[in-house]
Structure formats: C-alpha cells, structure tokens
Amino acid sequence: MTEIVLSTRRLDKNFGSLVVARNIELNLPKGARYALIGPNGAGKTTLINLMTGMLKPNAGQIFLGGEDVTALEPQERVRRGLARTFQINTLFPGLNALEAVTLAVCERRNIAGEFWRNVAVHREAIEEAHDILAKLRLGDSCYQITRELPYGRQRLLEIALALATKPKVLLLDEPAAGVPQEESGEVFEAVASLSDDLTLLFIEHDMHVVFRFASHIIVLVSGAIFTEGSPAAIAADPGVREVYLGKRKHG
C-alpha cells in the first residue's frame, strides 16, 4: 500500500445556492499521475482552488502528508509541498524567466526577505533556478522578459515556477490550455519527465492526452465525484460516456 500524500475529506463549497463542490473525497498516493476530468463548470478548477487554499471550503478537511492544512494560508501550503499552475497564465509579465524562477527559489529558501545583499551572491539559488528552466528547455530564453515570450513557453514557465517551490504534490490546471494540439504533447512530455516521486494531478480536456499520461482518472460532474478508476475502466464506463465523452463528441 502506497503512502497517501494529499487527501480531502467530505469537502463542500457553495456560492449562495450554487453548489460547486459536494462531499469530495480524494486520495492521491505518492508518485501518482491522476487526471481530473469533467464537463465545463463541473468544478475542477474550484477543487484545485480549495485544495491550495485560494478558496475556503464551507465544510470538510484537506490533508497534506497526514497534516490537516484546511486552515492554512495558500503560501503555507506551498511551503509544505503543495504547488499548482494556472489555467490562464498567471506569471510576472515584467520579470524575465530567470528572475521569476529565482524569486520562487529564494522564497522557498527563506532568503526573499534579505534586502541588504545583491541577489547575484546567491549562486546556488540562481543555478537551481537555471537548472529548472534548462530542464523545461527554457534555458536559452531565460533572459527574455515574460510578456515577450511565445505563448507555449509561457505555459512551460507556469510549470517552472511551480517546480521551483520543490513540491511533493503538483496540481496542474490544464497545463496545455490554449496551446495548439500538435504542440500540447510537448508540454505533457515535459510533465511526464518530472521525477517519479512527485505526485501529479492534472486537469485536461483532450482525452487522448488523458489516456496517454494518466494512471488514474477522476470524473467530476456538478461539483461531485461521479466515478474514478483506471483509464481502461473509465473508457469502458457507459455512464462517463453519457455525461462527458458522449457530449463532447457531439459538441
């Protein structure tokens, strides 16, 4: 039995009368590659927001490595190893990639409050940042200002920023959103090449990608877990076909 690194217990969230998360129970084992799928408005991003603390649940708990983190601020959860990326680029447009990732590394190493020394003296932090960028094949464009980077590279920088926090669990919200289909494989190759110890949960609409990269699939419908299982089981599930796959084929 593998160790569970992230789990939720009976998570509920509603905005007024609109229920966006209902009794969510999740268990992410160490090193897992989970996909979170579901029709638009199913509450997938909301679930990531709840787990990372950007939204507060109405009821339920979130555990990270056995610790109850429900009451912790988002940055506290990041420091305990729970990182995320955003569906819509949420980068630092005026910083270049090296500066942005170095900033994230400095935050993790608790040196970001240091105002009396030049950042350039922190050789290890800078090299760590550069290694992360190089690994995502951003090494050659790391001096380019973020807002001038091509869109596909900005998507990779999203992941680089999350990796700089040295996460144990990484939640990827449509990492290839907006990237042309023929290039989205590249983003997922980068994701798949990450360390086996890293636990991954990703939201993705393209079922080819999901079946190729996920070891386990969770189907979310109207804020509740509809079903979950191995890719083969999900592919064969007639119920999933009806609520999700079927609709998308026609749509």
Place this chain on the structure above:
Amino acid sequence: MLPPVFGVLFDGIAYGMLLFVLSVGLSVTLGLMNFVNLAHCAFAMLGGYLTATLVNDFNWSFFATLPLAFIAAATASIAFERVFYRRLYRAGDLDQVLLTIGIAFVSVAIAAYLFGTAQQPIQTPPLLRGAIDFLGLSLGKYRLFLIAIALVVTILLVVGIEYTRFGAQVRAAVDNQRMAGGLGINVERTFAVTFALGSGLAGLGGALAIEIVGLDPNFSFIYLVYVLIIVSVGGLGSIAGSLAAAILIGVSDIAGKYYFPELGAFLIYLVMVVILMWRPSGLFGRR
C-alpha cells in the same frame, strides 16, 4: 419643545442630502467601470459657477439655472469621457488617479482665472429664505428644499434603475460586466450615459451647494474628499448605500463641528478609516 440635538440632526441630514446628490453619480460609475474619477467634483464646480454667474450677472431665477447646471455638467462630462476616460478603462488605477487629479488641478486653475479665488456670493430666492418653526426648532427653508430635491432625485434614480430597460442594463453591467456584454448590452455606451447622468447630478449638487458651503476654486478638492468617503463607505454602485453613507457623514460632520469644533474634520476621516477597515467594500458593498 425639542432639544437642540434635533436641530443638529436636521442640519446634518440636509447636509447629507446635498452630499448624496454630489456623490451618487460617482458611486454608480465606479461600480460600473471601476474608474476612479477624482475629477468628479470638477463637474460639480462647473454647475456651481454656471448657476452663480447666471443668477448674479444675468438676473436669472435660481430655479431656472438648476436644470442648466445639470445639462452643462453632463455635456462637459461626455466630452471628457470621449477624449480621455475611454482610453483608460483598462489601465491601472494609478493612471486613472493621475489623469483625473490632473483634470481637477486644471479645473481649479481655470476657475481661479475666470472668477477669482474669493467665495461666490449668491442671492437666495425669497421663497427659500428664512425658516419654518416646528415644535420650537427653526428649520431652514433652503435646507427643507434640499431634502425635497434629494428625495426626488432618489425616487427618480430608484425608479429609473429598478423599472426601466436602461436601468436593468446598468444593473446587469454593475453585477457582471462580461456577462452583460455577452447578453448584447453595450457596456461602454451604458457607461457613457450613466457617466453623463452622474456628472449632471454632480453639477446640480454644485449649484445647490453654494448656499450651504459656498463656492470657490478649491471646491474640486475639498468636496472630492467628502464624495470619495461617501462612495467608499456606501459601497460602489449602491444608491441606498450612498444615501445612508451621505447622511451618516453629513450628520457626523455637522455634529462634530457643533460639539467638538477643535477636532476639525478628524471625526469623518476616522469614521471612514474605521468603516473601510471593518468592511472594505463599504456598508452596502456586495464585493
């Protein structure tokens, strides 16, 4: 016989009503576009100077100038919206603050150039002079008139916003701009019209204010602070909130000056800071 506290309350409410007419336009436009318009009171001042000039130099009736004050401020605001504001809807709030402070500075200088820095005297029409005795309180006729005007404005606004097609568009755009755009509402035009109406009301407020607080070129800035306080305390886009906040600030200000004159404006600033810290989106804010 009523104790003097009721007199203070009455003056405070009348003053609050004046502040309401001055500020409600800014509240709605801020709620609609999130545009920080620090030149709002410059439009009010335009209305004030127009009324003062027409009454003093051309012997117009005070009442006849009021609609003109409204129209002049509304027209000027349309021009400014076209030339300047429109380009900064998506800019940061710092740019909006700087542009509109710039416009307010220019308005102060132009007013000083045209009319001098002294207070504008104005002849109140005989009908509004004096006071009515009510249970031992002397209620100024002009203040009663102010309250009446503010009530009429409130009713017109509430009816206009709640029951007309245009009002429904404004409400939809305040609630959710993108959704409203998706429903085929022309948000920019809705804003332009609302902006003109709001500035018009400010112009009317400026005309009405001369009798109560006087009129000099610094009006743009002195009353800007009051208006901003009311807008942020009342909550953006809320008419009821603006009314409640205006009365609260009006009464606090008059009571403060009456009972603790040495504190100056300390009290209303304190009220504002405390309310904002307690409820950052204002008393009636929804966000």
Place this chain on the structure above:
Amino acid sequence: MVPTDTISAPQLYLQSLSRWSATEIAFWLATLLPFFLFPNYLSLASQIAITALFALSLDLILGYAGVVSLGHAAFFGIGAYAAGLFSKFVWGEPISGLLVAALLAGLAGYATSFIICRFRHLTLIMLTLGLGLLAFEVANSAHWLTGGSDGLQGVRIWPLFGIFKFDLYGYTAYSYSLAVLFLFFLGMRRLVHSPFGLALRGIRENLVRMPAIGAASRAHIRKAYTIAAAVAGIAGALLTQTTESAALESISFQRSADVLVMLVLGGAGRLYGGLIGAIIFMIARDQFSGIAPQYWYFWIGILLIVVVMLLPNGILGGLSKIFARWSRK
C-alpha cells in the same frame, strides 16, 4: 563580491543588472555642480535633495511594490515634527535627530502597514488618503505641541559634527542633504537588486501568483512600507533641520500629491525617476514662483494629463524607449 572565475552565466547576468553605468556616475558627479556654478541656489538645491529622498521612498512602495499611496506625506510630516521637537526638548544634534525621526516615522509606518497590506485598488487609495488626512488633522489640532497652522517655533539645530554651522547660504544644508540622499540612494539601490527587491517586483507584477510560489506577500509589503516610512521620515527631518522650522504643509495632502506627481513624471520603478522628477518639479516651481500657486497647478495638471496619455512610464521610460530604438538601428 563573488570571485569571477567560479561565476556562472546566469549569475553574471544578474550581477550585470546592478553594475554602475557611466550615466549614473555622471549624474552623481553633476550633483556637486551647484557648489561651483550656482552658489546662490544652494538652499534650493538642498530642498531638491530632500524632496528627491522623499520621492525615492515613495518609489519603493509605489514603483517597486505597486502600492499606491495618497498619504505618504504623513511620514514626511512625522519625521519633520519629530526632528523639530527633538531639537527643542532634547538637544539640537542633527544626526541623532535624524535617527529619532526615522524611528518614529518607521514605527508609524509599521503600525499602519498592517492595514495597508490587506487592501488594494480603490480601498487602498482611500485608506492611504484617509490616514494621511487624519495625520494632518492631528498635527493641526495638537496646537500645544506642533504650533498648528503657525508652524513649530523654536527649532535650533547644532552645527553638524559640532563643526559645520547651518549657514544662510545653505552650504552646510546642501552638503548634509546631498550626503544623506546619496547614502540612502546607495541603500535603496542595493535593496532593489536584492532578493527582497525581486520579491517586491513580483508583488507589483502579479499579486495573485505570489502565494502560489510560497511568498508571504503581506509580510513583504509590511516591511517595504515600514522602510519607506522611515526614509520619508528622514527626508522630513532633513527639511526641519535645514530650515529650522516645521510647518503643517509638511504633512498635507498637497505634499502627498506633489511627490506622486514628481515620481510619475520622472518614471516610477526606476530609482532615478523620483530624483529626476524632483529636480524638474522643484526647479520649475522656483522659476514660476512669481505666479500664483493656483496657476502653477494648472501646468501640473496639464503635465499629468500629458504624462498619463502619452508617456506612461514617465520621462525616464520615454527616454529609455527612444534610446532602445536608436541603439537598435
């Protein structure tokens, strides 16, 4: 300094960002020119240096951390009154006066930073405006302490280091103000190239992302706000010490608005923006001192409109754009 033989390319790059350029050195050498060229204008030069320091402190929170403040004069005023009262009731030694002013303004900044760091946008603008106006009202009504609208009387400053008297020509005043400005400029320059400076730029560029990289943005903002308040307090104290008086004007909304105008005119978020803005603003005001203040603000207003509509990054931003285009050819 890091030995260059073990340095990696990205490290070298980050180091190069903080290298002194020839223009910078020329700028600071030029600040000595008033001693030789305009010996009759040293008092004005001193006021410019003080205002530049004040603008520099605003640049830290506005230009770097993106915190808009309409009430920054509160800290300038606290520093000004603190230095004045210190000289009146304790002793007139100037350096200790500066430290006391920095401490008090920093404490006030630290206390209010807990409010500031929680808000953004209109609420933040209103709160800084409200707190600034409150500070003004307190200074105005505490007549027994501050002298209210008559200004603080009886400020006597001892000679600097016991040797240099604050003379009528402003020789000591300008030397003193310029030295303090340069010292704090060095500190600020170090700060913006530090990890903390990077974090502040992160806050300005994207406040939403900061918690997602594990950053405690509020703690950063509190720290920056406290530092900015202390430096503004030092600027205020310099004004009191070099003019031997403290007036209500030092804590007014007008001063908050003026410094904002200077910073934006010069270009926020680039250290020299506030300095250039202060130089232009103060010299222009001195040249046009014959005209009534309300007409002076006509031109300031026009300038603001032009800067916002045509020069969004201020004079320095415009210059660097022209320079970039020119060097690409």
